[in-house]
Amino acid sequence: MTANSVWSLHPQLAADTVPVGELALARVLLAHDANYPWLILVPRKPALTELIDLDESGQRQLLAEVDAAARALKRVTQCDKLNIATLGNMVAQLHVHVIARRRSDPAWPKPVWGVVPPRGYEPQARAAFIAAIRAELNVA
Amino acid sequence: MTANSVWSLHPQLAADTVPVGELALARVLLAHDANYPWLILVPRKPALTELIDLDESGQRQLLAEVDAAARALKRVTQCDKLNIATLGNMVAQLHVHVIARRRSDPAWPKPVWGVVPPRGYEPQARAAFIAAIRAELNVA
Numbered sequence: 055m056t057a058n059s060v061w062s063l064h065p066q067l068a069a070d071t072v073p074v075g076e077l078a079l080a081r082v083l084l085a086h087d088a089n090y091p092w093l094i095l096v097p098r099k100p101a102l103t104e105l106i107d108l109d110e111s112g113q114r115q116l117l118a119e120v121d122a123a124a125r126a127l128k129r130v131t132q133c134d135k136l137n138i139a140t141l142g143n144m145v146a147q148l149h150v151h152v153i154a155r156r157r158s159d160p161a162w163p164k165p166v167w168g169v170v171p172p173r174g175y176e177p178q179a180r181a182a183f184i185a186a187i188r189a190e191l192n193v194a
Numbered sequence: 195m196t197a198n199s200v201w202s203l204h205p206q207l208a209a210d211t212v213p214v215g216e217l218a219l220a221r222v223l224l225a226h227d228a229n230y231p232w233l234i235l236v237p238r239k240p241a242l243t244e245l246i247d248l249d250e251s252g253q254r255q256l257l258a259e260v261d262a263a264a265r266a267l268k269r270v271t272q273c274d275k276l277n278i279a280t281l282g283n284m285v286a287q288l289h290v291h292v293i294a295r296r297r298s299d300p301a302w303p304k305p306v307w308g309v310v311p312p313r314g315y316e317p318q319a320r321a322a323f324i325a326a327i328r329a330e331l332n333v334a
Contacts, residue, residue, distance in 0.1 A: 104276050106264050117257050124246050135286075136244050139279035143295060143303035146275075155283060163283035165307050 061100045064147040074184055075193025077119045079112065080150075082191065084184060087172035089161070091131045091154040091183065093123050102148035105140055116150065123152045126190035130183070131156075137165065201240045204287040214324055215333025217259045219252065220290075222331065224324060227312035229301070231271045231294040231323065233263050242288035245280055256290065263292045266330035270323070271296075277305065 063081065071083035071094055079099075085092035097116055102108060108116060124136050133154035140150045153166055161169035175183075188194070203221065211223035211234055219239075225232035237256055242248060248256060264276050273294035280290045293306055301309035315323075328334070 104264070104268075105278055106261055106268065106276070110258075110261075113257055113261060114254060117253055118250075121246055121250075121253060124244070128244075128246070135281075135283055136246070137279070137281045137283070138245055139277070139281070139305075141275075141277045141279070141305055143275055143277070143305075165279075165281055165283075165305050167305050 059100055061098045063096060064145050064149075066145045067094065067096060067147065067149060072180070072184070075188055075191060077122070077191065077193065079115045080119050082119075082123060082187075082193065084180070084187070085172075086174065087166075088175040088179070089170060089173045090159055090166050091127055091133070092166070093127060093152045093187070095119055095123055095150045095152065097148055103142060103146045104148065107148065120150055120152060122191060126187050127152055127154045129190055130186045139165075141167075199240055201238045203236060204285050204289075206285045207234065207236060207287065207289060212320070212324070215328055215331060217262070217331065217333065219255045220259050222259075222263060222327075222333065224320070224327070225312075226314065227306075228315040228319070229310060229313045230299055230306050231267055231273070232306070233267060233292045233327070234289050235259055235263055235292065236287065236289045243282060243286045244288065247288065260290055260292060262331060266327050267292055267294045269330055270326045279305075281307075 071085050074082040074084050080095040080097045083094040085094060120138060124138060128136060131154040134157050135155040137153040137155055155162060211225050214222040214224050220235040220237045223234040225234060260278060268276060271294040274297050275295040277293040277295055295302060
């Protein structure tokens with residue numbers, strides 16, 4: 055068994071997020087940034103960097119889970135736009151950002167990365183948001 | 195027949211790109227920015243803004259075409275990382291960015307948007323690049 059044979063969440067992603075729940079393929083995380091309702095999906099398979107590292111069935115499963123997360127986020131936030139991206143320039147472990155954007159948010163219309171410093175969640179607001187997303191995604 | 199019943203490429207996307215070819219669902223475009231080899235896929239269906247506006251079969255087809263474009267870009271450029279994103283904050287028409295990143299490019303490791311002004315292609319280099327991508331994608 056090599057280090058690459060068991061999946062674990064990249065420490066930077068763990069530091070930047072709080073867990074929301076587990077879908078069939080991906081762990082769903084909430085980014086520590088109350089500026090934007092921001093989910094991150096991380097497929098629990100070792101040694102993935104690019105979307106094209108997943109085979110067709112894995113890609114389709116991830117897409118279905120991104121679709122579910124995006125719909126959940128849209129229903130819960132009533133946002134103006136969804137932003138979906140897999141970049142991975144800073145953290146190579148394959149992860150997909152699913153972000154709810156509002157015309158009134160501090161980065162609009164730019165992409166969110168690097169525009170303003172992350173803003174902490176008020177704990178009760180965060181718990182309520184996570185509960186709402188969990189209910190939509192039917193995860194514990 | 196309403197204005198929304200026939201697809202046409204958004205004028206801003208048309209202005210910012212040059213056509214590469216037609217896949218089964220999406221038109222493939224090359225962004226006018228030689229800083230980064232940068233393809234954009236636009237599904238030729240009217241009235242799409244979000245990925246979740248496509249039904250499951252449309253999403254799967256778009257994913258397959260994004261996969262093909264990403265593989266083509268990777269093979270032609272031998273890039274360090276692929277960035278794949280659908281944002282649409284500026285141009286609402288659904289489009290997917292597929293961008294080849296290098297650790298030496300002017301935005302690395304940031305996302306490409308808004309970091310440095312677009313740089314024009316040398317016409318011969320652009321024609322050669324488009325020909326290489328067309329050959330990989332098997333489009334005319």
